[in-house]
Amino acid sequence: MSGSLLVDNIGELVTNGPGTRPLGIRRDAAVLVEEGRVAWVGPSATAPAADRRLDVGGAAVLPGFVDSHAHLVFAGDRAAEFAARMAGEPYTGGGIRTTVGATRAATDDELRATVRRLRGEALRQGTTTMEIKSGYGLTVADEARSLRIAAEVTEDTTFLGAHVVPAEYADRPDDYVGLVCGPMLAAAAPHAKWIDVFCERGAFDVDHSRAILACGQAVGLGVRVHANQLGPGPGVQLGVELGAASVDHCTYLSDADVDALASSLVDCMCHEGPHSTTVATLLPGAEFSTRSPYPDARRLLDAGVTVALATDCNPGSSYTSSMAFCVALAVREMRMTPAEAVWAATAGGARALRRDDIGVLVPGARADLMILDAPSYLHLAYRPGVPLIRQVIRNGVPL
Numbered sequence: 001m002s003g004s005l006l007v008d009n010i011g012e013l014v015t016n017g018p019g020t021r022p023l024g025i026r027r028d029a030a031v032l033v034e035e036g037r038v039a040w041v042g043p044s045a046t047a048p049a050a051d052r053r054l055d056v057g058g059a060a061v062l063p064g065f066v067d068s069h070a071h072l073v074f075a076g077d078r079a080a081e082f083a084a085r086m087a088g089e090p091y092t093g094g095g096i097r098t099t100v101g102a103t104r105a106a107t108d109d110e111l112r113a114t115v116r117r118l119r120g121e122a123l124r125q126g127t128t129t130m131e132i133k134s135g136y137g138l139t140v141a142d143e144a145r146s147l148r149i150a151a152e153v154t155e156d157t158t159f160l161g162a163h164v165v166p167a168e169y170a171d172r173p174d175d176y177v178g179l180v181c182g183p184m185l186a187a188a189a190p191h192a193k194w195i196d197v198f199c200e201r202g203a204f205d206v207d208h209s210r211a212i213l214a215c216g217q218a219v220g221l222g223v224r225v226h227a228n229q230l231g232p233g234p235g236v237q238l239g240v241e242l243g244a245a246s247v248d249h250c251t252y253l254s255d256a257d258v259d260a261l262a263s264s265l266v267d268c269m270c271h272e273g274p275h276s277t278t279v280a281t282l283l284p285g286a287e288f289s290t291r292s293p294y295p296d297a298r299r300l301l302d303a304g305v306t307v308a309l310a311t312d313c314n315p316g317s318s319y320t321s322s323m324a325f326c327v328a329l330a331v332r333e334m335r336m337t338p339a340e341a342v343w344a345a346t347a348g349g350a351r352a353l354r355r356d357d358i359g360v361l362v363p364g365a366r367a368d369l370m371i372l373d374a375p376s377y378l379h380l381a382y383r384p385g386v387p388l389i390r391q392v393i394r395n396g397v398p399l
């Protein structure tokens with residue numbers, strides 16, 4: 001569809017732009033979309049003419065969700081493991097190897113069908129940008145094909161060859177790190193924008209993690225880290241040391257971890273003022289699905305750290321694609337205000353992906369937005385579990 005589109009009669013518009021922080025809310029507003037971009041934002045009463053007009057009837061309109069952490073390339077199902085956990089078994093991360101076996105055995109088309117199904121499911125729930133990781137192949141060929149398939153549906157692809165040491169390397173992790181940094185990275189890098197590592201006891205220690213991330217940086221990949229999920233550890237500070245765009249999970253933080261994140265503050269010329277270079281991305285779906293303590297978002301926010309929310313969508317520890325669910329959890333369980341949680345799920349996710357073209361509705365931004373069946377963004381947390389996303393517009397195209 002070509003031509004301009006005026007999204008009009010918006011009761012409450014979340015721009016994440018200038019104005020009341022953090023959401024930059026406008027009332028009785030309109031958004032003009034041209035060629036996939038936001039061309040104009042202002043009062044309905046003074047809206048310019050357009051080829052088409054979409055009257056949203058006073059509904060709330062927000063930037064589309066930015067889900068900056070998801071593992072969609074896999075095969076198989078771990079519902080039985082979830083049931084066992086709910087019956088009292090602890091989560092150790094060991095189940096990742098179950099998915100690795102199923103993923104290696106799957107055909108390209110089977111993997112592609114799962115990625116497209118989950119990407120579509122997320123899109124219908126308002127997620128207009130989604131980062132997708134590899135990490136269930138763990139061979140040169142399987143990691144490369146995972147990223148190739150992910151790249152068909154997103155520009156934010158992440159090489160996670162260092163998800164877990166696969167069974168065949170269990171007694172020689174040094175050799176596996178050599179494989180990841182050598183032939184696996186070489187095969188993955190053409191299809192990846194980011195590199196990630198699961199820096200955790202039972203996965204990769206700090207020296208291996210540093211080596212892997214440095215190899216990725218050397219070939220131009222941006223850094224992200226799975227850090228401090230299952231217990232205290234060095235992952236967060238390693239991420240800050242390497243200038244990671246994001247450290248993800250952050251469930252167990254020491255004062256030194258929070259200080260490190262806060263010390264990554266930079267003065268930015270953008271409208272948000274100072275924010276941390278390394279974002280703390282919180283993934284409450286994982287704590288929900290593993291019945292674990294939630295991270296303390298309030299502590300990070302009070303220290304001035306930039307916080308993002310993401311789903312961690314994966315078959316083992318967080319099989320949800322719903323950003324609205326994560327917003328509700330963050331408000332109820334992590335001491336975030338609804339405004340902070342909605343910002344973290346939109347503009348925060350964009351920061352975690354180092355992108356300034358999404359997560360905001362200001363002139364020049366990508367026209368990615370969602371129209372709620374509700375008068376206010378507050379309903380995303382106030383009405384948990386309810387399908388409130390009436391319509392999604394991506395790249396200026398109503399879906």
Ligand SMILES: [Zn+2]
Nearest residue numbers: 069071226312
């Ligand atoms: Zn993850």
